[in-house]
Amino acid sequence: MSIKVIGTGFGRTGTDSMREALTILGFGPCHHMSEVIANEEQKRLWRALAKGAAPDWSELFAGYASCMDWPSAHYWRQLIEFYPDAPVILTWRSAGSWWESFERTILAGISQxxxxxxxxxxLIAKQVFGGKAHDRATAIALYEANVAAVMATVPPERLLVHKLGDGWETLCAHLRVPVPDRPYPNRNDTREFQAQFGLNRRC
Known part of the structure; x- marks a missing residue:
């Protein structure tokens, strides 16, 4: 199995809903931070990569057909080259709403x-945010810089910017698959995140 869809968006941009959507569309299993949290071998491999180990993408993504969310989204530049035929999806929401969600969920967990x-x-606090994840202005600037970098780097015909609420149509067109006869997933809002992980199960 090889990665057929690459996600480049930060956590809290609808990545878990997209994970489920890709699975429904036949691009699963989809790698996501939840997979790392639940799997000790995944945890070991990704921690080693974050510490500087050379990436073995085939091993890191063994058994997965797509990837969304951190940790993989941090390595999108390498992944789009390693999987040159894979469509790319940038999950997106406004920077302000992203920060509000990030602060109450992922950042709250990191703090503990x-x-x-x-x-x-x-990875997230030190590498993605340079040790300044708690600084709103810095975090938002880095969020916006990632969005700009993806849009400047990935050819337009390969990239879909999928905004919260966009649903199936543009996604299915981008992946060239039929629109399923079911609602687009709506997963892992702030309350669900806090209830599911209790801010104490960490990767």
Whole structure:
């Protein structure tokens, strides 16, 4: 199995809904941070990568047909080259609404972490946000810079910018598959995130 769809959007941009949508459309299993949290071998592999190990994408994504969310989204530049035929999806929401959701969920969880090798600290806080994840202006600037970099780097015909609420039509057109006869998934809102993970199960 090889990665057939690559996600480049930050966590809290609808990545879990997109994960389920891709699975419904036949592009699953979809790699997502929830997979790392639930799997000790995934945790080991991605922690090693965050510490500087050379990536073995075939091993990291063994058994997966697509990837969304962190940790993989941090490596999108390498992934779009390694999987040159895979369509790219940038999940997107306004920077302000992204920060409000991020602050109440992922950032709140990072604040409780003790394990310095946890991806919340070693990858998200330190590498994605340069140690300034708690600074709203810095985090928003980095969020917007990632969006701009994806749009400047990925050819338009390969990229879909999928905004919250866009639903099936543009996604299915981008992936060249029929629109399913069911509602687009709506998963992992702030309340569900907090209830599901309790802000104490960490990767």
């Amino acid at each position: 972490l003790q394990d310095q090798e946890a991806l919340g600290i070693s």
